[in-house]
Amino acid sequence: MDVITGLFQGFAVALTPVNLLWCFVGVFLGTIVGILPGLGPAATIAMLLPLTFQMNPTSAVIMLAGIYYGAKYGGSTTSILLNVPGESASVVTCFDGYQMAKRGRAGAALGIAAIASFVAGTFGVIGLMLIAPPLAKFALSFSSPEYFALMCLGLAMVVLLAGKSMVKALLAMLVGLWIAGIGTDLFTAESRFTFGNAELLDGVDFVVVAIGVFALGEVLGNMETRESGQMLPVPKGLRKLLPTLDELKACRFAFVNGSVIGFLIGVLPGAGSTIASFISYGVEKAVSKHPERFGTGVPEGVAAPEGANNSETGGAMVPLLTLGIPGSGTTAILLAAFILWGLRPGPLMIQDNPTLFWGLVASMYIGNVMLLVLNLPLVPLFAQILRLPVYMLYPVIFGISIVGVYSVSSSLFDAWMLTAFGLLGYAMRKLDYPAAPLILGFVLGDSMERALRQSLMMSQGDLSILVSRPMSAVMLLLAALILLTPLMRKVNAWRVRAIEEGG
Amino acid sequence: MKVRPFYLLLALAIPLLGSAPAAAQFKPSKPIEFVVHTGPGGGADVLARAIATAMEKEKLIPVRMQVVNKTGGGGATAMAYLAEKKGDTHTISAFTGLWFTNPLMRAEAKITMKDLTPVVRLVLEPAMIVVKNDAPYKTLKDFIDAAKQNPGSLKQSAGSIGARDWLVRQLLMKQTGANWAYISFPSGGERIAALLGGHVNMMLIEPQEAGEHIRAGNLRVIVQISEERLPPFPNVPTMKEAGFDATVPQVRGIIAPPGIPAEVLAYWEDVFARFVKTATWKKYLEDNLFVDGFQRSAELNKFIDEYSETTRGILREGGVKVVR
Numbered sequence: 001m002d003v004i005t006g007l008f009q010g011f012a013v014a015l016t017p018v019n020l021l022w023c024f025v026g027v028f029l030g031t032i033v034g035i036l037p038g039l040g041p042a043a044t045i046a047m048l049l050p051l052t053f054q055m056n057p058t059s060a061v062i063m064l065a066g067i068y069y070g071a072k073y074g075g076s077t078t079s080i081l082l083n084v085p086g087e088s089a090s091v092v093t094c095f096d097g098y099q100m101a102k103r104g105r106a107g108a109a110l111g112i113a114a115i116a117s118f119v120a121g122t123f124g125v126i127g128l129m130l131i132a133p134p135l136a137k138f139a140l141s142f143s144s145p146e147y148f149a150l151m152c153l154g155l156a157m158v159v160l161l162a163g164k165s166m167v168k169a170l171l172a173m174l175v176g177l178w179i180a181g182i183g184t185d186l187f188t189a190e191s192r193f194t195f196g197n198a199e200l201l202d203g204v205d206f207v208v209v210a211i212g213v214f215a216l217g218e219v220l221g222n223m224e225t226r227e228s229g230q231m232l233p234v235p236k237g238l239r240k241l242l243p244t245l246d247e248l249k250a251c252r253f254a255f256v257n258g259s260v261i262g263f264l265i266g267v268l269p270g271a272g273s274t275i276a277s278f279i280s281y282g283v284e285k286a287v288s289k290h291p292e293r294f295g296t297g298v299p300e301g302v303a304a305p306e307g308a309n310n311s312e313t314g315g316a317m318v319p320l321l322t323l324g325i326p327g328s329g330t331t332a333i334l335l336a337a338f339i340l341w342g343l344r345p346g347p348l349m350i351q352d353n354p355t356l357f358w359g360l361v362a363s364m365y366i367g368n369v370m371l372l373v374l375n376l377p378l379v380p381l382f383a384q385i386l387r388l389p390v391y392m393l394y395p396v397i398f399g400i401s402i403v404g405v406y407s408v409s410s411s412l413f414d415a416w417m418l419t420a421f422g423l424l425g426y427a428m429r430k431l432d433y434p435a436a437p438l439i440l441g442f443v444l445g446d447s448m449e450r451a452l453r454q455s456l457m458m459s460q461g462d463l464s465i466l467v468s469r470p471m472s473a474v475m476l477l478l479a480a481l482i483l484l485t486p487l488m489r490k491v492n493a494w495r496v497r498a499i500e501e502g503g
Numbered sequence: 504m505k506v507r508p509f510y511l512l513l514a515l516a517i518p519l520l521g522s523a524p525a526a527a528q529f530k531p532s533k534p535i536e537f538v539v540h541t542g543p544g545g546g547a548d549v550l551a552r553a554i555a556t557a558m559e560k561e562k563l564i565p566v567r568m569q570v571v572n573k574t575g576g577g578g579a580t581a582m583a584y585l586a587e588k589k590g591d592t593h594t595i596s597a598f599t600g601l602w603f604t605n606p607l608m609r610a611e612a613k614i615t616m617k618d619l620t621p622v623v624r625l626v627l628e629p630a631m632i633v634v635k636n637d638a639p640y641k642t643l644k645d646f647i648d649a650a651k652q653n654p655g656s657l658k659q660s661a662g663s664i665g666a667r668d669w670l671v672r673q674l675l676m677k678q679t680g681a682n683w684a685y686i687s688f689p690s691g692g693e694r695i696a697a698l699l700g701g702h703v704n705m706m707l708i709e710p711q712e713a714g715e716h717i718r719a720g721n722l723r724v725i726v727q728i729s730e731e732r733l734p735p736f737p738n739v740p741t742m743k744e745a746g747f748d749a750t751v752p753q754v755r756g757i758i759a760p761p762g763i764p765a766e767v768l769a770y771w772e773d774v775f776a777r778f779v780k781t782a783t784w785k786k787y788l789e790d791n792l793f794v795d796g797f798q799r800s801a802e803l804n805k806f807i808d809e810y811s812e813t814t815r816g817i818l819r820e821g822g823v824k825v826v827r
Contacts, residue, residue, distance in 0.1 A: 043572075046543025050556045140700035144686075184577065186687045189608050189664035189823060198583060198611040201576035269692045323699070324715050325692040329542065332692070336549055339711065342790075346715025409574050450689070457686045458702065460655060 003129060010358030014366055019059050019359070026063035027367045030070020031374060037078055037086050038207060038404025041071035042329040049337055057341040058356050062363040064337055068330050069121060069313040069364065072273070073371045076113040076306050077382055081106055082397050084215035084404075088206045089273035089309035091439055092281045094214050095161075096294065096301025103297050107241030107383045112248070112299050113306040114375040116255055120307035121368040123259035124266065124314020128321075129361050132350075135315075136322040139267045144454035145466050147270050149475035151448035154275050154440070156479040157282035159486050161436040163295070166486060169437045172428065176441025179204055180449075187453055199413040206274075207408050209442055211401045212418045213435045217425020219394050241380045247299040254284050254300035258307020265308070266315020269327035270451075273312040274443050277305035286482065295436075314364070321345050321357060529770040531593055534567045538596035540581035542574050550626070550755060551597045557783040563774050577605045579612035586614045588760040592767045595622065598758045603811050604665040607818060610826045616811070620759040620768060621803045623775045626788070627796035628753035629729030630667065631736070633713055633722045634705045635698060643675075643726040643745050646705060650681040657683040658703040660694040664823055667753050668707035670814065671728060673821045674749035698722070710735070710792040733792055754796060754810070756803065772799050 013019060033044045045064050052060040075090035080097035093113065100109035127135070155173070162169030182193045183203030194200040258280045265276035284304035285294045294301050319325040324346040326332035338345050343353055350357045388396070405418045428435055459465035467473045537555055539547040548570065555568035573581040578601045588594050598616065606612040632643060640646040650657045661668040664687070672685055686703060688694045691712060697703045699721060710733060716722040724739045728750055732741055742750045757775060759768065778784055779797045788795055798806060818825050 043543045046548060046552070050552055053556075140696055143697055143700055143702040184609070184663075186663050186689060191609060191611060194611055196611055198576040198579035198609075198613070201579055201609060201611055202574070269690075269696050319692070319696070323696070324712075325696050326690070327692060332690070333543065340790075344715045344718075347719035347721060348715060409580075410572065411575065411580065450687075454686050454688070457684050458658060460684075 006354060006358040007129065007362060009354065010360075010362030013058060013355055013359035014062065014362035019062055019363060020366070022055070022059045022063040023066050023363045023367050024370055026066020027070035027073075027371050028374065030067040030072075031074040031371065033067065034071035034074020034086050035077045036404065037084050037211060037400060038407040040087050040330070040408075041068050042333050043407075044071075045330065045333045045337065049333070049340070052337070053340075057343055058359050060341065061338065061343070061356060061360055062367075064334060065317075065360060065364065066367050068334065069310065069367065070371055071330075072121075072310045072313060073114065073117045073375055075309070076117070076302075077110065078400070080109045080113065080302070081382060081385055082215060082393075082400075083218045084397060084401060085207075085210045088210065088443075089277055089312070090306075091210050091214070091274065091443075092277040092305035092309075092436075093302055095281070095305075095436055096297050096299075098218075099295065099297030100299070100302065101297075101386065105247075105297065106386055107379050108243040108247055108299065109297075109302050110379040110382060111241075111243040111376065112251060112302050114372060114379065115243070115248070116251065116258060116303040116307040117310040117375075118368055118372040119255045120259040120262055120311035121313065121371070122365065124263050124311035124317075125361060125364040125368065126314075127263045127311070128314045128317050128364075132318045132322050135267050135318050139269060139319050140323075142268050142270075142471070144451045144458060145469050145472040146475070147268075148448060148451035148455055148466060149472035149479070150265075150268075150271060150275070151444045151451060152479040153475045153482070154278055154282075154444050155448065156482040157278055158437045158440055159483055160282045160285045160291070160294075161434065161440060162486075163434045164432070168431075168433045172433050172435070173437035173441040176438040176443075177445040178441075179209060179438075180442050180445025186450060187457075197413070199411060203446070204417065204442075205405075205408055205414060206443070208405055208414050208417045209421050210439060211405060212421025213425035213428070213438060215397055215401050216418065216422025217429055217435065219397050220422060220426040221429045222390070223394065241383055243299065250298070251300045251303035253287070254280075254303035255307055257283055257287075258304045259311045262308030262311035263315040266312035266327070267318045268315075269319050269325050270447065272328055273309040273316075275447075276308040276312045278440060278443065280304040280308035282482075286485070321349055321360075322347065324349075528766045529592065529764070531564060531566045533593055534569045535564070536591075536594045537568045537570045538573050538581050538585060538594060539570060540573060540575075540578040540596075540599075540601070542572055547597045547599055547755070548572060553787055554597070554778075557781065557787065558774075558778065560783055561778070561781045563778055563781075576612060577609070578602050579605060579609065579614070582606070582612065582614040582619065585619050585758070585760045590762045591760045592763055595757055595759050595771065597755060599755050600667060600753050602758075603807065604814055604818070607811065607815055607825050607827060608665050608823060615827070616758070616807050617804075619761050620763055621800055621807060622757040622759050622768060622771045623800065624754055624756035624796050624798035624803045624806065625775070625779065626755040627729075627794040628709060628755065629727060629733060629792065629794055630671075630707050630709055630753065631713060631724045631728065631739070632671075632705055632726045633698070633708050633717070633724050635701060636721055636723050638704065638723070640705070640725060641723075642740075643742075643747065646725065647675065647679050647681045650683045651679070654682045655684060657705070659683055659685050660688055660697040660703040660706045661685055662689075662694070663687055664821075665814075665818060667751050669821070670751045670817050671707055671749045673817050674751070675747060677820065678747060678749070729794065731794075735792070752796070754806075756796075756798075768800060 044067055075086040076093045078084040078086045079090040079093040080101050083094050083098040085091045097109045158173045184191050184201050261280040262276045265271045281304050284300055285291045316327045316331050320331045326335045402415055405414050455465050537551050539551045541547045551570050573584045585596055606615045634640050694706050698706050726745050727739050727741045815825055
């Protein structure tokens with residue numbers, strides 16, 4: 001009952017014209033920021049923060065939160081159209097989204113991304129509203145051994161992301177793990193693989209690797225084969241630009257899967273939306289009837305990760321609001337903003353500041369509807385970008401990529417690194433190495449190493465800490481099962497052949 | 504070391520500048536570039552943006568301040584960037600304790616504080632040691648005694664090697680002979696989560712960060728790392744009162760590129776001397792539970808020498824390779 005009265009109170013706050021306006025401003029800015037690679041929601045919020053001091057706190061919070069979840073909607077656009085991940089969480093969307101665009105289904109992919117974002121985003125808010133306090137407890141019971149097991153589970157996805165050759169996939173993953181190891185070792189303060197460059201002390205930025213390997217690698221590869229003046233086919237007619245009923249049906253499970261996995265992983269302060277989207281993609285492929293078609297442009301391969309990275313925002317709000325613990329750079333800035341206004345996220349926030357909490361929750365429902373209404377009509381418009389002739393489009397992609405990377409750290413060194421990773425991406429395409437395992441290794445490597453070493457420090461070097469805790473044991477077992485699947489498939493194929501030959 | 508004579512001159516010149524309005528000779532003529540080493544939302548970034556906004560509000564300088572994020576290298580990128588801007592009169596930056604320790608530990612971080620022009624010290628950030636509310640330790644001594652009984656089995660969730668929480672731990676362990684594990688987590692949120700979840704036993708935390716958990720009764724403060732008791736915690740002893748000598752301050756202040764003219768340095772010193780007296784700044788300190796640590800350039804240079812020397816000693820004893 002508390003929830004319902006709270007929600008009514010919240011809608012009363014969120015539906016005032018002023019707050020509706022700010023909510024719209026927030027989600028609109030978020031969408032734009034999400035579309036632009038490099039410039040992320042964290043930087044945007046930090047830059048707008050001083051301007052919001054004149055506003056009333058509730059409106060300001062509603063607007064800034066709008067930027068946060070709005071960015072997740074926009075992130076998929078460039079992933080699908082140009083193979084340029086707009087932000088780290090949209091890398092997985094590239095896998096099938098860009099392939100769909102290649103087959104002339106760019107509009108459908110964008111539409112599915114928007115719908116998945118809406119469904120999962122709303123699911124995330126419902127979760128935040130109903131079960132925030134008990135979930136916060138769950139998040140706290142998660143510690144280094146569990147994080148290590150979760151990362152193992154994520155890394156096991158490599159067998160699902162592999163293309164034709166498992167060996168090549170594993171090699172690519174190892175390169176990713178190695179790149180993750182570059183920088184300062186947190187536990188000893190020693191530098192690894194920096195070769196005397198101060199620029200490498202903090203490691204390699206995710207955006208540099210992802211944009212280099214995906215976007216630049218793709219463009220370089222395409223430039224060799226200049227067959228048509230147009231990069232990708234775009235069908236004429238509005239109807240063909242939207243997802244078909246069959247495509248939406250195929251995504252039914254992906255909507256649910258993305259919502260649940262994204263939300264649960266979002267609640268954990270040490271995980272993050274990139275991992276959420278990888279895992280939900282892996283799960284989607286694992287349970288699919290046609291796993292072999294993943295990576296060639298299946299709609300559920302877009303819906304699952306897009307859903308996961310949107311419902312993650314609802315999840316991430318749980319520790320932020322109920323514990324005052326931020327799980328990502330963006331939520332850290334939101335926390336800083338809250339504190340500057342004298343609002344204190346933490347165990348007492350819902351009690352002390354019900355108007356704000358419920359106002360925010362209600363505004364997130366409204367914001368998600370606004371985003372859907374805002375994004376769906378943009379689909380045909382964005383799809384037109386692909387009509388541009390390649391001699392215009394390719395330089396534009398190069399430009400966007402370089403500016404995007406430069407805007408993250410304002411360092412030319414990163415722009416050179418981008419070039420290097422672009423060449424790496426190109427070489428990998430030529431030699432038929434899949435890029436996804438490299439990104440997977442890179443995303444998980446750092447946190448996985450950290451979690452393992454933290455666990456061992458907690459147990460004074462005793463490895464059994466990893467399996468003696470129930471949650472971590474279950475996740476490790478799952479990881480082992482996933483790793484065994486390709487082997488079982490092989491054994492099965494061999495048995496079938498043996499029977500056929502015998503018969 | 505090559506800049507030493509310059510500083511000596513400066514030290515002599517400061518008393519004169521303080522009284523005479525010589526500072527009026529220089530006036531910025533275009534927006535000031537305010538370099539910070541963290542990304543948007545990091546500690547230095549938040550402080551710089553607060554300063555920029557307050558400067559504008561109090562109309563202390565005739566131009567705007569533009570915050571520029573030069574992230575990377577644990578501050579090394581920003582420091583190198585400042586060094587490159589030698590003689591630039593329209594650039595300043597916000598330094599923090601990391602700027603002292605990073606060049607000591609990492610060969611790649613080639614620029615030290617003394618290669619730049621320290622302008623003023625602004626803030627001393629206090630900290631507190633907290634434990635979970637159901638933990639048996641009521642005082643720091645309780646914790647130390649428990650750590651002595653089971654060497655290496657108690658745990659502290661913390662930041663990286665060389666950070667303030669590490670320095671405090673090293674000092675405490677050295678003075679008492681106790682020993683406990685130091686488990687690094689990259690973000691403050693993960694450190695608190697590990698403590699609240701009962702996976703570690705204690706942590707060093709900024710008062711602002713811990714405030715809500717203390718109010719809700721989840722965490723208990725056992726000691727304050729501050730020269731004086733902070734107003735919200737009148738009943739918790741300071742480190743010194745508890746009988747330990749481990750009051751390591753977290754400093755923040757303003758630094759400029761090397762080789763700027765003396766009148767420019769004097770101008771900035773003067774601006775910040777007036778700035779720290781404004782109501783806006785006082786409220787900012789109060790809101791964040793920061794302690795005013797204002798020092799002019801000459802004193803700050805002395806402080807840098809002392810602090811670096813102490814840190815170098817602690818690092819060496821802690822088995823960390825000191826490179827300069």
